Amino acid sequence: MLRLSLQTRGFVLVGFPLICQLIFICTLLFFLWQTQEEIQRRTESRDLVAEVSKLHMAVMELTIACNLPESPENDTRKIQEIDSLVRQLQRIEQLASRKANSDRDLENLQQSTSELLALFNRSRRTQYAPEYQHVMAAKFYRETVQHFKTSATALNNIISKEESIYAGNSPIVHTFRSEIKILFVVAAVASALGAIVLGYVFAMLISKPIKHISANVRLLSQRKRLNQVLSTGDAFAALDQVLHDVADSIENASISARALIDNAQDLICSFKEDGTFVSTNKYAAAMLGFAPDELIGKQLAEITLPEDNPVVQGEFEATRLTSKQRSFELRMRRKDGAYIETRWSCFWSSTDNSLFSVINDITEQRRNERLKQEFVEMIRQELHEPLTAMAGSLRIISDAVTEEVSGDVTRRVQSMLRNIERLIVLVNALLGSQKFTTSQMQLKLEDCDLQLLVDEAVDMMRSLAEAKKLKLELSTVNCDVVCDKQKLREVLVNLLANAIKFTPPRTNISISYQEHQDQIEVKITDQGPGVPAEYRESIFRDFEQTPAAKEFRQGVGLGLAICKLIVEAHGGSIGVTSSTTAANFDHSKQLTGSTFWFRIAAAMPPGSVAKASSK
Numbered sequence: 001m002l003r004l005s006l007q008t009r010g011f012v013l014v015g016f017p018l019i020c021q022l023i024f025i026c027t028l029l030f031f032l033w034q035t036q037e038e039i040q041r042r043t044e045s046r047d048l049v050a051e052v053s054k055l056h057m058a059v060m061e062l063t064i065a066c067n068l069p070e071s072p073e074n075d076t077r078k079i080q081e082i083d084s085l086v087r088q089l090q091r092i093e094q095l096a097s098r099k100a101n102s103d104r105d106l107e108n109l110q111q112s113t114s115e116l117l118a119l120f121n122r123s124r125r126t127q128y129a130p131e132y133q134h135v136m137a138a139k140f141y142r143e144t145v146q147h148f149k150t151s152a153t154a155l156n157n158i159i160s161k162e163e164s165i166y167a168g169n170s171p172i173v174h175t176f177r178s179e180i181k182i183l184f185v186v187a188a189v190a191s192a193l194g195a196i197v198l199g200y201v202f203a204m205l206i207s208k209p210i211k212h213i214s215a216n217v218r219l220l221s222q223r224k225r226l227n228q229v230l231s232t233g234d235a236f237a238a239l240d241q242v243l244h245d246v247a248d249s250i251e252n253a254s255i256s257a258r259a260l261i262d263n264a265q266d267l268i269c270s271f272k273e274d275g276t277f278v279s280t281n282k283y284a285a286a287m288l289g290f291a292p293d294e295l296i297g298k299q300l301a302e303i304t305l306p307e308d309n310p311v312v313q314g315e316f317e318a319t320r321l322t323s324k325q326r327s328f329e330l331r332m333r334r335k336d337g338a339y340i341e342t343r344w345s346c347f348w349s350s351t352d353n354s355l356f357s358v359i360n361d362i363t364e365q366r367r368n369e370r371l372k373q374e375f376v377e378m379i380r381q382e383l384h385e386p387l388t389a390m391a392g393s394l395r396i397i398s399d400a401v402t403e404e405v406s407g408d409v410t411r412r413v414q415s416m417l418r419n420i421e422r423l424i425v426l427v428n429a430l431l432g433s434q435k436f437t438t439s440q441m442q443l444k445l446e447d448c449d450l451q452l453l454v455d456e457a458v459d460m461m462r463s464l465a466e467a468k469k470l471k472l473e474l475s476t477v478n479c480d481v482v483c484d485k486q487k488l489r490e491v492l493v494n495l496l497a498n499a500i501k502f503t504p505p506r507t508n509i510s511i512s513y514q515e516h517q518d519q520i521e522v523k524i525t526d527q528g529p530g531v532p533a534e535y536r537e538s539i540f541r542d543f544e545q546t547p548a549a550k551e552f553r554q555g556v557g558l559g560l561a562i563c564k565l566i567v568e569a570h571g572g573s574i575g576v577t578s579s580t581t582a583a584n585f586d587h588s589k590q591l592t593g594s595t596f597w598f599r600i601a602a603a604m605p606p607g608s609v610a611k612a613s614s615k
Contacts, residue, residue, distance in 0.1 A: 012198070012202075016194060016198055017191055017194055017195050017198070020187070020190060020191055020194060021187075021191065024183070024187035024191075027183060028180065028183060028184075031179060031180050031183065032180075035180075049158065049159050051091050052158050052159065053159070055113060058084050061084075206236075209230055209232060209234075209236035209237075209240070210236070212227060212230055212236075212240065213230075213236065213239060213240050213243065215227060216240060216243050216244075216247075217243065220243060220246065220247050220250075223250075223254075226243065226244055226247050229241050229244055263282075264281060264283060265283065266283060266358050266359060266360050266361075267280065267281065267283050267284055267287045267288070267342075267357075267358070267359040267360075267361075268280070268281045268283070268356075268357070268358050268359075269281070269284070269295070269356075269357055269359070270352070270354045270355065270356045270357070271300065271316070271354065271355045271357065272353075272354065272355075273316070273320065273353070273355070274299075275299055275300040275301060275312065275313070275316060276297060276298070276299055276300075277295045277296050277297060277298050277299075277300070278296065278354055279292075279296065280292045280295050280296065287334075287340070287359070287361055288303065288332065288334050288335060288340075289334045289335030289336055290303075290335050294335075300312060303332050303333045303334075304330060304331065304332055304333065305331050305333070305339070308330055308331055311328065311330065312330060315328045315344070315346065316346070316355060319346045319347065319348050319355060320348045320355065323347075323348055323350070324347070325345060325346065325347045326345075326346050326347075327343065327344060327345050327346075328343075328344050328346075329341065329342065329343050329344070329362070330342050330344055332359075340361055340363045341361075341362050341363045341366050342359050342360060342361055342362060342363075343359070343360045343362045344357050344358075344359050345357065345358045345359075345360075346358075383427055387420055387423050387424050387427065388424060390420050391417065391420045391421055391424060394413060394416055394417040394420060395417060397413055398410075398413050398414060398417060443483075443484040443487065443569055443570065444484050444485075444486075445482055445483065445484060445570075446482070446483070446484075446485065447480045447481075447482060447603040448480060448481055448482075448483055448485045448488070449480055450477055450479050450480065450481045450513075450520065450522070451476060451477055451478070451479070453481075453485065453488055453489050453492060454474065454492060454511060454522070455474075456489055457489055457492035457493045457496055458472060458474065458496065458511075460493055461493060461496045461497060461500060464497070464500050465500055465509070468500065468503070468505045468506075469505050469506045470500060470503055470505070470506075470507060470508070470509055471507070471508045471509070472508075472509050472510075472511070473508055473509070473510040473511070474510075474511045475510075475511060475512045475513055477513045477520070479513070479520050479602055479603075480602065480603035481520060481600050481601065481602055481603055482570075482600075482601050482602075482603050483570055483600060484566075484570070487566045487569075488566070488570070488600070490562070490563075490566065491562075491563045491566050491567060491598065492522075494559040494560070494562060494563050495524045495563060495596050495598075496509070496524060497559065498559060498560065498596065499524050499525075499526035499528070499596070500526075502526060502528030502529060502594075503526040503527050503528050503593075504527065504528070507526075507527040508527065509524065509525065509526050509527075510523075510524070510525045511523070511524050511525075512525070516599055518601060518602055519572065519599045519600060519601055519602060520599070520600060520602045521597055521598070521599045522597065522598055522599075522600075523595050523596070523597040524595070524596050524597070525593060525594070525595040526593050526594055526595075527592075527593040528593055528594060529592075530578035530592045530593060530594050531576050531578045531594050532578075533578075536575070536576050536577075536578070539560050539576070540560050540561055540563070540564040540574065541561055563598070567598045567599075567600065570600050570601070571600075571601060572598055572599045572600040572601065573598065573599050574596075574597070574598040574599075575596075575597060575598075576594055576595065576596045576597070577594070577595045577597070578592065578593070578594040578595070
């Protein structure tokens with residue numbers, strides 16, 4: 001039974017008592033049938049004795065009636081007695097037919113009664129005849145007595161025999177009753193004992209593997225080694241095997257996760273609510289100089305600046321209460337006493353009642369930002385201001401040049417002025433780019449007429465377009481946008497300048513619009529060399545240019561980067577599409593052009609786009 005399946009054990013536990021009950025019921029039915037048979041035989045014997053006694057009384061009554069004096073009243077009585085005797089004889093024949101074996105005495109009784117009946121009928125028909133004499137009456141009397149004796153003898157024999165049968169059946173009936181009582185007791189005891197034994201065995205067979213599996217579940221929850229797999233080969237063994245498989249999977253995943261955490265180039269650790277280190281990865285040694293074991297149990301306040309402790313407590317409390325990921329910066333002290341700047345990303349686990357943190361060392365990043373700010377400030381002071389002063393001086397000189405000065409001097413002064421102005425534009429672009437990347441861009445948002453902004457940008461770039469004989473095709477739109485007016489105009493100017501720069505003379509540049517739910521998309525399409533697919537993301541980064549831009553030798557690759565910063569600061573998006581993928585730009589070939597687009601939030605549902613117009 002140890003190898004039986006759980007389903008088979010259930011069938012045995014339920015089926016065995018059921019089979020015992022069926023056997024008990026069948027045996028009980030057999031005894032009841034036997035008892036019923038004996039009772040039936042006793043009843044038939046009793047009925048037969050009663051009917052035979054009645055028959056004997058009827059014969060006696062008829063004999064007495066036949067020997068009474070002749071009169072009409074006596075004749076009527078004889079007829080009634082004969083009819084009663086006939087009916088009684090018929091009942092006896094019916095009872096006799098039910099008996100399995102023929103009875104000789106019963107046959108003699110029936111025969112003698114029939115002969116008496118025939119004798120009475122004959123006597124009744126001949127008693128009024130003239131020839132009837134006393135001799136005939138005496139003969140009738142002798143025959144009647146003889147038949148009566150025969151019937152009486154048969155009657156006594158039948159009564160004796162049936163009474164013996166009746167008396168003999170009584171012990172059998174009592175025996176059946178006793179056996180049925182014993183059967184009831186035996187069946188009840190056997191069923192109870194069987195149920196108790198099977199229940200105990202079944203409980204033992206189930207409780208043992210269940211205890212084993214429960215123990216393994218506890219060990220699994222405690223991340224400890226599980227007990228050996230059950231060898232019973234049943235459903236419990238299969239379930240226990242699943243637990244072991246889960247434990248192996250968890251262990252493998254834990255090893256992989258632990259290896260990933262230990263090899264991560266960030267400090268990953270967990271804290272109690274009061275800021276005590278619970279766990280940390282191996283990167284703690286490289287980042288803070290402390291071995292992981294040295295940090296466990298240490299308070300975070302011990303390795304941070306005292307003035308930063310309120311910040312830490314506030315951030316920990318806010319993370320615990322909100323159950324959301326939070327980020328903040330903190331200065332931490334290394335083991336050697338040096339301080340580093342870190343950025344924290346924390347979340348609270350209510351299951352583990354711990355705060356988990358990923359800590360990045362941003363000391364070098366902050367140093368680079370400070371160097372960049374110093375560089376920008378140096379450019380502003382050492383380059384931008386002198387160039388501006390030089391440009392002003394050259395403008396004064398250019399305005400003061402007279403006809404007496406040679407034309408060569410005039411051309412040189414104007415060339416110097418143009419070069420200085422170009423340097424000033426580049427320096428301004430560089431300063432603007434660094435300002436946007438090193439500090440939060442401040443936007444002055446307001447509802448602005450998009451069509452008006454586009455018209456202003458076109459007016460600012462009209463002279464450059466006319467110099468190359470370019471045709472600007474503008475669509476009209478009735479839509480307001482939520483933006484910083486000055487900065488969005490700068491985006492439009494930069495995109496138009498980029499399109500004019502790369503579009504061949506005597507071609508077209510179009511400005512169109514398209515609705516996108518609650519945003520409006522502005523598209524500027526040129527007929528230049530296009531942007532290869534591999535450059536469509538990188539050209540929006542600082543100092544990135546396509547091969548065509550490098551060939552034109554115009555700009556330093558900051559205009560599109562500034563456009564991206566401004567659009568994304570407005571919560572929008574920017575991109576470029578182009579039908580060409582050629583890497584080698586040959587201007588003698590057919591030009592396919594590019595479409596630069598950006599999307600920005602509309603202040604109201606955009607209106608329908610009108611037909612294009614030329615400017």
